[in-house]
Amino acid sequence: MKNHLYFKVLVSLLILTILAALVVTLDIGLKATSAIILVFFMVKFLAVAFYFMELKTAHVFWKSAVLIFASIFLAIVLTLV
Amino acid sequence: MESQSINSKNIYYPPGGILMWIIIFLELFTFGMALVAMVAYSKDEPEVFHSSRLLLNTTFGLANTVFLLTSGFFMAKSVESFKANDSIKSSLYLKLTMLGGFLFLLLKSFEYYEKIGAGLSIGYNSFFSFYWMLTLFHVIHVLVGLVILSSVYVGLHKKNSSLELEDFEASAVFWHMCDLIWLLLFPIIYLLF
Numbered sequence A: 001m002k003n004h005l006y007f008k009v010l011v012s013l014l015i016l017t018i019l020a021a022l023v024v025t026l027d028i029g030l031k032a033t034s035a036i037i038l039v040f041f042m043v044k045f046l047a048v049a050f051y052f053m054e055l056k057t058a059h060v061f062w063k064s065a066v067l068i069f070a071s072i073f074l075a076i077v078l079t080l081v
Numbered sequence B: 001m002e003s004q005s006i007n008s009k010n011i012y013y014p015p016g017g018i019l020m021w022i023i024i025f026l027e028l029f030t031f032g033m034a035l036v037a038m039v040a041y042s043k044d045e046p047e048v049f050h051s052s053r054l055l056l057n058t059t060f061g062l063a064n065t066v067f068l069l070t071s072g073f074f075m076a077k078s079v080e081s082f083k084a085n086d087s088i089k090s091s092l093y094l095k096l097t098m099l100g101g102f103l104f105l106l107l108k109s110f111e112y113y114e115k116i117g118a119g120l121s122i123g124y125n126s127f128f129s130f131y132w133m134l135t136l137f138h139v140i141h142v143l144v145g146l147v148i149l150s151s152v153y154v155g156l157h158k159k160n161s162s163l164e165l166e167d168f169e170a171s172a173v174f175w176h177m178c179d180l181i182w183l184l185l186f187p188i189i190y191l192l193f
Helices: A002-023 A030-052 A058-078 B017-046 B046-054 B056-081 B087-117 B126-157 B167-192
Strands: none
Touching: A002 A030, A002 B056, A002 B087, A002 B167, A030 A058, A030 B056, A030 B167, A058 B017, B017 B046, B017 B126, B017 B167, B046 B126, B046 B167, B056 B087, B056 B167, B087 B126, B087 B167, B126 B167
């Protein structure tokens, strides 16, 4: 069961990585491109933390801490771009 | 075979241990602040950052992301096998994890060789100053991670080994931290500008 879960997470991560690289080739403006790339980043970041690092089994404090870090980083970079 | 487990629901015992997670947050804040500074600097020199970003090989960055993510997958599988007391599978997955790390370093070395050959060193412009500092600092983490995984591998093959699940998980979490840092670096350095 878990075997398939890890594999599904890996496939999703690889698809998001390739999509992020493809988005750059589209002519949709810097803001939109940045937003899409950074949203993909956040999903991948949380997937690695929650599934590969098994944070989903951890105390809510650690889950929240990672989520807050990724959200703040995303918000700051999106504001600056 | 009896499987091993740790109660990670306890706030003091996150997977990999509380000290490792303190290190992870310190690392993420360090890299995060440097990347925010890089984005802020790009506002002063947008043309320089855009033209410099185009000098990077996105395919190399993409391939390195694939190597690290796949390596992270094998690391998770290795921990899972270790928990199930299947040291043969755990060892095999650990070797595949390290292979991913070595491939990452090999490609990164080639990329650095190309950049140095083209004269794009650390002092070339502010974009490349950030590029070299951030990616080299990350490479050091990957090297340290490989040393840690090698010691786990040796421990796994020792007779009467004292390798505990806590040690294995802490090493795995360190390796995944290298993934996390790369996931921060890749979109901003290779794609954003």
